[in-house]
Amino acid sequence: MTHPRPTLADVAAEAGVSVSTASLAFSGAGPIASATRDRVLAAATRLAYAGPNPLGQQLRSGRSGIVGVVVGDRLRRSFRDPVSTQMLDGLAQALSEQSLGLLLVPSEAGEVPPLLRHTAMDAAVVVLANGPDDGVVLALTRRGIPVVSVEGEIGDDPARPGSATVNVGIDDRGGTELLVRELTLLGHRRFGVVSLPWGHDRRLGQPDADAGTRAGYAHTRRRLAGIADAGVVPDLVVETPASLVEHGRSAGHQILDRPDRPTAVVALSDLLASGVVLAARELGLRVPQDVSVAGFDGIELPWLAPDVLTSVRQPLADKGRLAGEAAVELAAGRPVTGTVLPVELQLGTTTGPPPAG
Template identity: 45%
Template sequence: MGSRRATIADVARSANVSPSTASVVFSGKTAVSEATRKRVLDAAAALGYSGPDPRAASLRTGRSGIVGVVFEEHLRAAFLDPVKTALMDGLTDAVAPLGAGLLLLRDDQGVGAEGGGASLGSAPLDAVVLVGCSGRLRESLDIVQSRGIPVVVIEGDAGPGIPQIHLDNREAQRQAASHLRALGHEDVGIVALPLDAQRERGPVTDDRLANATVAVTIERLAGARDVYPDAPAVSAAASSIDEGLSAARALLAMRPRPTAIIAQSDLLAAGVIRAAEEAGVRVPEHLSVTGFDGIQVDGLAPYELTTLVQPAVEKGRAAGDAVSRMLAGADVETILFECSFREGNTSGPVP
């Protein structure tokens, strides 16, 4: 063949299969026998065929060089969240030694990708990391596990046998609530992250909480209510300043008005502070505010949030390390990370 680049037809001829069968081996969309798959890959390796599919780049190992990352939200929303971007930084660093790239997917009925393209059911993946999964987690897990692909879950209840990267959400939130209790606060409100995939705004009723599926929200709410069992809560549609502003307006309209508000993220807390300024309520003289995450929020000066600092980069790195170990055939255990409490100037004694 001289210097001509090998084609899929050349591979099929060499492996003594049809071109369609050879294509199926590379696409991974239809199951073929292991013997046929090996024959095609061996022929491709001998011919130096790299193919359109990324898995051909690593024919000797049978790997695609792709780690799927599944989000429960639209990707544009995920990357507006500094915690998610920090987590992705850690994950990217950890899988880099594998020579692997990341394929970002949305957990849309367990199968779809953002914009419709690759999916959990067909993409050539070496491993999958599920991030912040909601009630659709089981469907996604079923798809991944049916393909025999290693999977790691970040902050989601994946059940036994699945390595998970956890954060001490309940204990950390309890610590912030205890801080407010020590300052004398009795009337405390909560601005919560979304409860489920529908991301509805509004008061967190018993019925809504009973049907909640987002583990992070549930755990942080439980931690706050360990200290303030009757604290009213309002759920936001996302972790953003605007959503915090909207939820805090509802809480500040209550009578008696809360003297402190626990926000489940720093972006939500920044929105709470804006709502207080809008209402002529001084922070922390008239209203104490706590956040969660420990991120840098632009435009928050002169305030420095009282918050829980979570190791977001380390969480992503731990997930990537778990992927590496699983691909090497090693056992991987669930990891629990802890937050650290940081007192700023947004909390003070009850007025």
């Protein structure tokens, strides 16, 4: 209180050495007599000096040791979704292994949080960036901060070579194609689709052959495109405002509570799919005897037990880890290339042949 926090200069004075020598005692970069070091450290504890002030180091080195992570949409929603959280977990691990800090930046859809303009960071990871023209990405690149986008579409376009922005994602398109082909092999012809949000600007989806080409969110678009790749035109596409069980449930009602209901429902996320399963149960439909339900992501859904959802498993933690490692490289000024991780079909108990007749 009475005294301001001691600085390296105070410690040096107390130990009777120069500031530069005191610095050496802490950093260990450069030759120093062990007796001298001990004297400095002793002086430090005497003054309750807790080590070099990071602010000074940061200014000198030009690095903050911090990576910003921009999670799209409200924080609460991102957190509620195991898909985000498992990815963030991998990301956090990769960063903390390199002793980089993870600055969590929540961002309302389409907004550019002031934090992004004024906070020091060596690199940033943006989840679900709307391409290189995304306001968030622009604000960062203008500041010269390299950006890793996760599940965005930067990097889809190899026409931007030396760019400091790079994308890490999964084979969304191949995933849904694989899944839908499997369902058609089982005999399904009439499909309902429960879609993830299409973009910041929401509108209700229509059954539409080229729906997949219009979604603003790249991963939604890719997953829809995969369905088309499998040669399927869904009878009905319902867009949901977020990947949450309750939205899946109401979409499920919308799709299944009609006489000409489809025999298979493909949801673009597991949370949505599990909502559809609940809806089916509530309507007295047996899964998979009356209707097949499939999801995407491959997360664990303990409350669905004993059912196991048919889904497309993506390596969530690996995706996060890779994004983290890319951010580490970019923060260090080294170049990085994007990645597309493979996905895997995971057959559960919620899909089967369509009902006879």
